[in-house]
């Protein structure tokens with residue numbers, strides 16, 4: 588079995604989860620970990636004595652590495668990813684891909700020129716519950732989809748550099764685009780900086796999609812309750828995905844309301860409510876990060892476009908960028924141009940998996 592030599596850059600809060608998965612996968616060979624903080628490297632060395640550590644990620648370029656996973660703060664993603672691609676190294680970069688669409692496009696073009704894999708860590712797209720949610724939406728069981736509502740709230744972890752939208756909303760936007768198979772045509776956002784001036788800790792995003800579908804994202808670092816919930820409401824049924832639930836993550840509600848086609852009298856003017864069963868499908872859970880890391884390795888080995896490739900990452904950045912503009916411009920609606928799939932690496936064959944990258 589061929590293995591892919593991998594280095595991880597950034598081992599703060601999230602990086603160790605990626606390091607553990609790469610270390611455990613038989614197809615991945617964890618060669619080195621880089622971080623500017625010596626204390627974090629010391630910690631990693633106690634867990635994985637065999638791994639090389641360095642405070643300068645460019646040392647990885649002379650270690651025979653095929654791929655890197657970048658888990659550094661978002662403002663560093665572009666420069667580090669560009670440097671790694673320029674050194675002929677495949678890249679999995681944590682979300683968000685970049686902090687603006689021009690940088691995102693530049694990375695996609697660079698990866699295409701070099702025939703390298705560029706993947707974004709949209710973890711939820713590798714979550715079996717989200718995959719089931721997509722199957723339910725695609726099957727037509729919900730009828731015509733009216734709207735998707737996402738709530739992601741908790742107390743902290745605060746950042747002073749990026750607002751809560753850039754921190755938490757990439758997850759919900761990625762799930763929404765994945766479920767609906769398309770990007771929004773326009774976005775608006777409103778928010779509030781309650782604790783640290785100029786950095787919103789509460790944001791409500793509104794997205795318009797084709798066919799009158801509406802998406803909402805509510806993210807907050809300042810909420811007493813940890814909520815991770817997506818609701819999809821259709822003309823026939825409604826479904827709720829609650830990521831906090833240990834087992835019963837998805838509930839399909841056979842509920843709906845029909846308005847009368849016409850009403851001549853008040854007596855005839857009755858909405859008809861349907862209250863049916865609630866179905867809780869069984870979901871076989873696999874750690875999403877494990878699936879994501881394996882998919883990155885497979886994409887490199889098979890020279891295929893990952894499901895969450897640079898184009899998928901760019902679409903999310905464009906939504907966030909439009910949201911940021913709206914936040915700074917009295918919540919005005921910002922139109923979004925469709926993203927060209929032609930940007931993607933032509934030399935890599937089409938997406939393996941469920942075809943998400945083709946949207």
Ligand SMILES: NC(=O)c1ccc[n+]([C@@H]2O[C@H](COP(=O)([O-])OP(=O)(O)OC[C@H]3O[C@@H](n4cnc5c(N)ncnc54)[C@H](O)[C@@H]3O)[C@@H](O)[C@H]2O)c1
Nearest residue numbers: 597598599600601602622623624658659660661681682710
């Ligand atoms: N997919 C998910 O569910 C998920 C969850 C949490 C965080 N993230 C993402 O992971 C990334 C890291 O987030 P975090 O919460 O771990 O941040 P963090 O601040 O805890 O860790 C980042 C680490 O990167 C290091 N670093 C910074 N600049 C560096 C450089 N130039 N070279 C080497 N190391 C450098 C820092 O020293 C730090 O140890 C972010 O992009 C975040 O959005 C993803």
